[in-house]
Structure formats: structure tokens, C-alpha cells
Amino acid sequence: MRQFVIYKRVSTAEQGRSGLGLAAQERDINIFLDAYAEEPFEVLAEFTEVETGKADDRPELSKALDIVRKTGAELLLAKLDRLSRKVSFVATLMDDKRVQLRVAAMPHADKFQLHIYAALAEQEREFISLRTKAALGEAKARGVRLGGERDATKARNKALKAQAQQGAERVAGIVLPLRSQGATLREIAATLNSSGVPTARGGKWQASQVKRVIERLEGAS
Template identity: 40%
Template sequence: MDRLVSYLRVSTDKQGRSGLGLEAQRQAVADYIGGGRGKLVAEFVEVESGGHDDRPQLKAALHRAEVTGAVLLVAKLDRLSRDVAFLANLQKSGVKFRCCDMPDASEFTINILAAVAQHERKLIRDRTKAAMAAAKWRKGFRGYGNPNGARALRRARKGNAAAIAVVAANADTRMQRLLPVISDIRASGHTSLQAIADELNAREIKTARGGRWYPTSVKNVLDRSAAA
């Protein structure tokens, strides 16, 4: 009967404190052992991202398995690592490991699954970066306030030529940022003022006052562009 060292991992402190994820992994280990596949001799728990292979508890679990000749047991492969190189080095080290969700998987199968998991991690990272960039882009339209409003004029000391120039420059800057968006909307088949306003609202782009778009507000931007 194999001696087993289990390694359980969650990604956040909140998950670690609540037990979310840990209990499911612990139950998977218990079910594996209940099938007569071995005896648990130690358990190591870590709260750390799977993207970091330099983990203290993982090192401790690997060391325990190595010096005792035990088998490292994880509930799922991604609890150990999604990195192909890491798993390849682990296999070369001589430490045996098994996954509860695929106890009979060969080293070849594990390498294929690790490659898929590594690719998925890259896709997730790319999607996250794209979402953050989109959110930052949308926020850029909300930060201008109303460049023609009374508050802007008061801040710029209403009445002098410099203040008027600042307000006009801000309005022109916002117009220039909006024009490519409106052009894209028109190219997609939304050509009427109402259709453009609806699409701007759907994209969560606010007006200078931070409100919704209407045909008249779209017309104001287009008129300002024509007069520029």
C-alpha cells in the first residue's frame, strides 16, 4: 500500500479561511484513499496562486514525499501546477505524484493536460488584460465632466480669453476621442442619430455630463466636428 502525502491549494486568503475549495479537495483525497489506493501520512495546505511554482508548502510536501518515498497526491492537476516545464522537472526528480481525478493517467497524458492548462492560463490572462484595457478606455470618457458647463467656466475664471480657450480645447479633445467610436458605429450599420446614441449607451460611453446619449447630443458632437 502506497504512503501518500497530500497537497491542497487555494488561490486566495478568503478561500483559505472559508474552506471553500479546500474541503472539496480534502474529500477527493479521502475518496481516493477509501478506494484502497494508499495511506495518508501527511497533509500540506497552501494559499497561493497556481501561477507561482515557488511555494513553501509545495516544497515541504515534495521534500516529505522524497525523503520518505511517499507519493505526492493532489485532488486535480491544476492544484499542483499548470506549467509544463515544472511538471517535467518534477517527473525527472523521481518524486511520484498522482491526481485523484485521474488516478490511472500516464506521464504522457499528464504532460498533454498540463500543456492544455498552460494554454488556458495564457488565454485567461490575455482576456483579463483586454477587459482591464477596455474598462480604462471607457473610464477615459467619464473623466472629463462637462467642458462647457458652469463649473468648468468658474474653475477657469469665467470671462477671460484663456478660460474660454481651455474649455474649447477640452471639448475638442473629447470630440476627437469620440469621432473614431462614432465612425466605427456607423461602419457597423448604425447610421441614424438615434441608432448611434443607442450604440454609445450600449457601449457604456457616457456624455460629457456623465449621462445617456440622445440624438441631439450625438448631433452636437457631429456639428462640432463639421465646424472644426
């Protein structure tokens, strides 16, 4: 029988208290268990951590790994970055022959593919950080005020992001099951339109909009 130890992580105490991010992880893990897990299977234990992905010392992860090493169960995560945002940390675990990883969002990925994904994700984060610093430096050189205006922009962007996330959650019950069954973005858009479900602005769905919804739902962690 296939056995799993589930590990979830949120990055701040506020997320831990409110459940932000945890619901999305639970949803993805349940989709994996329903659609991809070999039957019969057993979930031996579940652990939830409230800690940044940059920290290596995580007691709940240590408990989960201890069970995995003792039983031969697979460590099941919603997304690879829930394990760590550091490719070195991920690589060390992958080198441990007693640890088998399974990522719900990439149900068929093997260790080699997961390692590549972790490395690419880390490079992308480093590039985004450098790009942001460069943009701020250019703005400052042009005399742009980065104080109050930046705070106002940040608040406005936060409100827009929250609104978009609410819209994505509204159609999650239709979009995610269809996607897990292999439906294309265009097919999902057609289903939403034929079901009379409008976009957040009351219009018709396009494949690009479905793609953004999926990205928001997957990133709500």
C-alpha cells in the same frame, strides 16, 4: 504498503480562512483513497498552502516534496492545477525521478498524460485571456461603457455562479459517488429523477445538466 503525502492549495488568504475550495479538494482526495488507492495504504502527512498557482516558491509544497523524496511516497493532489498552473513547473517535477505524482481527479493518468494535460490547460488559459482582451477592445471600440455596467454585470454573474454552486453542492452526495463508480451522465440523471430530486428550477434532470454539476464541483477549488 502504498504511501501518500497529501497536498492541497487555495489561491487567496480569504479562501484559506473560509475553507472555500478546500472542502472540494478533500472530497476528491477521499473519493480517490476510497475507490482507487491500493490497500493497505498510509497517509504520511497533509499540507495546505494558501498561495497562487503562478508562484514557484511555496513552503508547504517544499515540505511535502521533501517527505516524498525521502520516503518514496506519492504526492496526492485533488487536481493537477493545485500543484501549479505553469506547465514548466509541473514538467520540472515530473522530471524528478524521486517524485511520484497522483491526481485524484485522474486516478489512472501516468506522468506523460499529466504532462499533456498541463500543457493543454495552460494553452486554454492563455487563449481565454486573449479572447477576453479582444472582446473588451471590441466593446470599447463600439462605445460600450466598461465602468459601472461592467461592475453590475460582474456582481450579477457572481450571484448566479454562487447560486449554481449551491445547487451543485446540494446533489454532490449523489452525483459524485455514482460518477466515481463509472455511471454515465444519463444514468446519474435517471437516478436523480427516480429519487425525486428536482433541478434548481424544479424540473427533470438531463445528462447535460449533470455534466455542468460535475464541472462546478470539480472546479470549486
